[in-house]
Amino acid sequence: MRHHGNMKWLILTITALFFLFEFVTRIEPSLANSEIAARFQLNNAQFGTLASIFFWIYAPMQLIVGLLLDRFGARRLIPPAILVCAGGVILFATAGNAYIAGIGRFATGLGASFAFVGSLYVVNHWFGAGRFALLSGVVNAVGMLGTAIGAVALTSVIATSGWQNVFWATGIAGLVLFVIALLFMRDPPEHVPASKKTTSFITPVRVAVRDPHIWLIAVIGTLYYMPINVFGGLWGNAELTKDHGLSPVHAETAVSMIFWGLAAGSIAAGWLSDHLGHRKWIIVIGAFLTSISFTAAVYLPTSSVPLLSALLFLSGFLGGGQMLTFSIAKERHTADYSGTIIAFVNMIGIGGALIFQPLVGAIVDLNNGDFAWAMLTMPACLLSAALLSLLLIDKRHPDHIPGR
Numbered sequence: 001m002r003h004h005g006n007m008k009w010l011i012l013t014i015t016a017l018f019f020l021f022e023f024v025t026r027i028e029p030s031l032a033n034s035e036i037a038a039r040f041q042l043n044n045a046q047f048g049t050l051a052s053i054f055f056w057i058y059a060p061m062q063l064i065v066g067l068l069l070d071r072f073g074a075r076r077l078i079p080p081a082i083l084v085c086a087g088g089v090i091l092f093a094t095a096g097n098a099y100i101a102g103i104g105r106f107a108t109g110l111g112a113s114f115a116f117v118g119s120l121y122v123v124n125h126w127f128g129a130g131r132f133a134l135l136s137g138v139v140n141a142v143g144m145l146g147t148a149i150g151a152v153a154l155t156s157v158i159a160t161s162g163w164q165n166v167f168w169a170t171g172i173a174g175l176v177l178f179v180i181a182l183l184f185m186r187d188p189p190e191h192v193p194a195s196k197k198t199t200s201f202i203t204p205v206r207v208a209v210r211d212p213h214i215w216l217i218a219v220i221g222t223l224y225y226m227p228i229n230v231f232g233g234l235w236g237n238a239e240l241t242k243d244h245g246l247s248p249v250h251a252e253t254a255v256s257m258i259f260w261g262l263a264a265g266s267i268a269a270g271w272l273s274d275h276l277g278h279r280k281w282i283i284v285i286g287a288f289l290t291s292i293s294f295t296a297a298v299y300l301p302t303s304s305v306p307l308l309s310a311l312l313f314l315s316g317f318l319g320g321g322q323m324l325t326f327s328i329a330k331e332r333h334t335a336d337y338s339g340t341i342i343a344f345v346n347m348i349g350i351g352g353a354l355i356f357q358p359l360v361g362a363i364v365d366l367n368n369g370d371f372a373w374a375m376l377t378m379p380a381c382l383l384s385a386a387l388l389s390l391l392l393i394d395k396r397h398p399d400h401i402p403g404r
């Protein structure tokens with residue numbers, strides 16, 4: 001399982017850059033929403049539907065991506081996935097109507113669905129078992145940081161050069177990454193070609209779905225990840241402006257602190273976990289502390305931007321522990337099934353978050369625009385994650401024992 005030399009680092013860099021690239025393509029339409037809506041003559045709801053096509057394909061593809069990776073390896077799948085993702089961005093930029101733009105968005109989501117799980121697959125198969133949590137945290141951090149910085153940079157370029165030029169430039173950057181991936185992606189020496197596999201294509205998904213513990217871990221990951229997606233990804237800005245009286249710009253700054261914290265926290269939790277050789281208690285304590293931190297950020301009656309930013313950074317930092325759910329899940333079974341198991345946990349986590357976003361909105365509406373009750377869902381999810389984590393069994397298949 002251990003390989004020396006620079007090759008594995010190059011391969012990990014390519015897949016991590018793909019994750020960064022797809023995260024930029026994911027949020028890119030939101031950086032120019034009114035211009036894109038005007039170009040395709042869409043109202044807000046129609047624009048939201050167009051942008052969300054990305055997730056319609058991204059979430060269900062996760063399982064298929066995991067199965068394909070376990071069968072064929074990353075070398076055959078990652079380069080074409082980058083090409084499809086980049087091609088989708090260019091099609092969106094050149095589309096003459098909303099239907100063609102929708103096909104472009106679909107292609108972007110389809111290609112993008114290979115990036116996160118593909119990166120963790122590479123970490124699993126190219127690096128020693130004792131570094132999985134740390135390096136998967138690094139992959140997550142690259143995506144979060146690159147996007148936080150990239151979104152700010154792209155917003156100002158869009159203002160000067162127009163969204164279509166920026167989409168074209170992003171698409172071309174993706175094509176460059178595709179060529180690099182085509183030239184340098186490799187399978188690890190012990191990779192078993194698909195034709196020589198002795199198990200059926202569907203076996204890994206059977207193993208994942210029939211293991212109640214994998215379901216438990218996936219639910220814990222969903223509950224632990226929920227506030228990052230719901231508050232960080234959608235409602236944070238509105239809550240901070242309404243309940244804390246922050247200006248939209250200050251609210252955006254404070255919300256972005258969650259992602260800076262998450263980047264640092266993913267690495268810190270991964271390092272600590274690999275260093276101690278332990279996952280369970282870091283997840284239990286991490287989820288519990290995150291619940292306190294988010295509760296303080298939301299319910300403290302303060303309009304201090306530095307204080308709220310610090311609390312949200314801390315919440316994101318402590319939220320980094322959710323990445324360990326991928327480690328603890330895939331370690332239960334042979335490395336041959338890791339891609340599918342990681343993808344399964346990711347699919348439930350993303351799917352759950354997409355349910356919680358509208359649910360929180362519905363609770364806000366029921367309370368005539370008041371956020372107090374709706375925000376209680378965040379500590380409720382985090383405390384449930386901490387309690388459920390007490391049931392975790394830190395079991396390791398021999399494939400995942402460091403040094404073997």
Ligand SMILES: N[C@@H](Cc1c[nH]cn1)C(=O)NCC(=O)O
Pocket residue numbers: 116221222225322323325345346347348349350
């Ligand atoms: N950290 C994951 C989401 C998750 C699922 N379960 C626990 N966390 C993530 O950021 N995935 C990236 C993606 O969008 O695929």
